[in-house]
Amino acid sequence: MLRILHSLPRTHKLLLLPVATMVTVLGAQKIITLVGDTQGPDPVADTHFLPLSPESRPGLPSLNTEHLPVADAIAVASQALDATRETIPLSQLVPSEIVELESPAGNDEPNIETAGEPLTAGLSPATQEGDTAPSQIDDAALHIALVLGTLTSGMLDDSIPAGDDTPATSYDDVSDEELALFDEGPIILEEEIAASEPYVPEWETYTVESGDTFVVLAQNRLGLGYGEAMELLESLPEPRLLTHWRPGNQFEYQLDEEGQLALLRMMKNGREGVIVERTDEAFDVATIERTGEAAQRLFAGTVSGSFVRSAQATGLSISEVTQVSRLLEKKLDFRRDTRRGDEFQVLVESDVIDGESFDSRVLAVRYLGERMNLTVVRNSADNNFYTPDGASLDPAFRRRPFDGSYRLSSSFNPNRKHPVTGRISPHRGTDFAMPIGTPIVAPANGRVEKVGNHPLAGRYVVIRHDNGYRTRYLHLSRQLVSRGERVTMGERIALSGNTGRSTGPHLHYEVHVNDSAVDAMKVSLPENTSLSGEALAAFQNEAEPLLATLESGETGPVVASTASEREAADDDS
Incomplete structure (x- = not known):
């Protein structure tokens, strides 16, 4: 039976x-x-x-x-x-x-x-x-x-x-x-069905508390030994994510059926993070980069004191204020040209993720001042700024800092030997033989960084240009500019001479790129980058809505203003 x-x-x-x-x-x-x-x-x-x-x-x-x-x-x-x-x-x-x-x-x-x-x-x-x-x-x-x-x-x-x-x-x-089936006791369908279901791990979140250390948490919560926890930290591109956290930081993890770590996810910020997967042999690490939705924000304010503080009062971040300052200083001397009551607007675009802004980019700036009015717009084709008519803030860079033609008496030579000692005595500039008192002009727009007198270099001037280059002028007879002064291309800055240790009247001229001396006669120099033709038409089509935003003052989720403007608005109401 x-x-x-x-x-x-x-x-x-x-x-x-x-x-x-x-x-x-x-x-x-x-x-x-x-x-x-x-x-x-x-x-x-x-x-x-x-x-x-x-x-x-x-x-x-x-x-x-x-x-x-x-x-x-x-x-x-x-x-x-x-x-x-x-x-x-x-x-x-x-x-x-x-x-x-x-x-x-x-x-x-x-x-x-x-x-x-x-x-x-x-x-x-x-x-x-x-x-x-x-x-x-x-x-x-x-x-x-x-x-x-x-x-x-x-x-x-x-x-x-x-x-x-x-x-x-x-x-x-x-x-x-x-x-x-009949050898193991009565049939219980509920248990049989449950036993056939596969194990599905779930994400769990841990919030860091004061005194927590990752190694201890890895052993108590993630099922890792001390050696495995150290191996995980060594596999991370930035171990500080798990060793220098603060109370309130969070990380997510999954455990396998044995209660050991399977996956771990830690975000550096709202955009960047890492995910760690445990394998039989090691820990595999991959980077996480979230994309956000681009949003525009318009900030408006007035100068009341320094420009930097006034810009920060509108709600601009430190990095955004730095971008605007470096942009405006190509045309504006903040120490001499700004006045209380000057108005400015800054249009910024950034990626918004979970309400937090990342990768802020200045799109347009308008400055309406007592001594200067300036409006510039970013061109997406080259990420440079231009005026509405296509003029560049970085004009061409002249090859020689003077007018006329003078003999080149000593070339740039980093391996030059000293005529007396025979040792290597680099010559990091270009010498032009010229009469004392010959006018020296700025080869491009910039700001005077140093003016002084040196036993060997004689009287000298150093200028930091808008494109990042730096120029030096030695053995001068007279300086015509002061430290911190704004200069434009072709403007007189000094007169040539024979001061310091010199064998005759001449101009010692140096060009530095990334703070390293280069040959001024061979280095690639910026040419006139003003837009024209099809490039100008494309830029103007792109700039039109941005300029309209500056005019209307309405765009994006935030329109910021200074505290004084908000107080005035409250008084009017």
């Missing part, structure tokens, strides 16, 4: 489990179909037997077989029972075809009659003489007997009669896991 039950698919096992249990309890060798009315005065005498149909075949009934309604099935069974009583005497039943479920008094086991013993043994005389059994049969008992007989007809046969064409095969292949 159990062997047959094991061969069935899992679905049939679950359906037939109650039936198999009942059959096992009854201890049946072969169930034919029988009903016992135990409610009569004599349980043994009231036992009834119902033989199987001659057409019954071994095997289980198909689930697709049409079933009669219970009421109809009971009626059919009752008719069959009545016919059996009339045609088959009890004494003619063969022991191998009946099973007696009613136990004689005092016997706990069902009495299964064996061959060689009379079937009527132990029965009352009335029964032996063929007395009829009570005609009334309990409907529930009849229905149970009918169902058991149908399901178990021939199911326990070990062989099939010769000549039977019924195919002998199992329903399905059965795996070891399915066989073990």
Whole structure:
């Protein structure tokens, strides 16, 4: 019985489990179909037997077989029972075809009659003489007997009669896991379904508290050993992200099924961060770079004191103020040209991520002052600033700082040997022989950085130009500018001379790029970068909406003003 039950698919096992249990309890060798009315005065005498149909075949009934309604099935069974009583005497039943479920008094086991013993043994005389059994049969008992007989007809046969064409095969292949289903206790579907679900890690967030150190947290929360925590730190491009954090900083992590670190994510700011993945051999680190939505902000204010403080009062960041200052100082001397009450506007574009601004870019600046008016707009083609008519703030750089033609008496030579000592004595400038008092002019716009007198260089002037270059003029007879003064290309700055250690009247001229001396006669110098033609037309089309923004004063999420302007507005209201 159990062997047959094991061969069935899992679905049939679950359906037939109650039936198999009942059959096992009854201890049946072969169930034919029988009903016992135990409610009569004599349980043994009231036992009834119902033989199987001659057409019954071994095997289980198909689930697709049409079933009669219970009421109809009971009626059919009752008719069959009545016919059996009339045609088959009890004494003619063969022991191998009946099973007696009613136990004689005092016997706990069902009495299964064996061959060689009379079937009527132990029965009352009335029964032996063929007395009829009570005609009334309990409907529930009849229905149970009918169902058991149908399901178990021939199911326990070990062989099939010769000549039977019924195919002998199992329903399905059965795996070891399915066989073990009945060996491990009762089936609990909820647990079986839960066990088949894959493990899905979830992101967890930790907020740094005062006194936290990453190595300790890695051991207590991330399941890492001390050596693994140190290895993780060494794999980071910036270990300070995890070693120099502050209370309130956060990092996110995922743990695997064993409770060990699988992924760790730490943001440096709203835009940049790193993600660390733990593998079998090492920690793989990748950078994170988030993109934000570009937004424009317009800041407006008036000068009340220094320009830098006035600009910061509008809400501009330090980096944004630095950009504006370096831009305006190409044309504006903040110390001499700014006046209290001068007005300015700054249009800034930045990437906004989670309400925080990154990569601020100045798009346009307007300065309306008592001594100078200036409006400049960024050109996206080269990231340089131009006036609305396309004029550049970085004009051409002259090759020679004087007018006329003078002899080049000593060239730039970093490997020159001293004529007396024979040692290497670099010559980091270009010498022009010229009479004392020859006018020297600025080769480009800039600001005077130094003016002084030196025992070897004599009187000298140093100018820092708008394009970042720096020029030096030595052995002068007179300086015509002061430290911090703004100069323009072609403006007189000094007169040539023969001061300091010099072998004759001349001008010693130097050009420095990135604070390193270069050959002034060979270095690549900026040419006139003013726009023209198609480049000018494209720039003006791009500048038009930016200039309109400066005029209207409306754009972006923020329009800032100085504190004095806000107070004035409050007073007017």
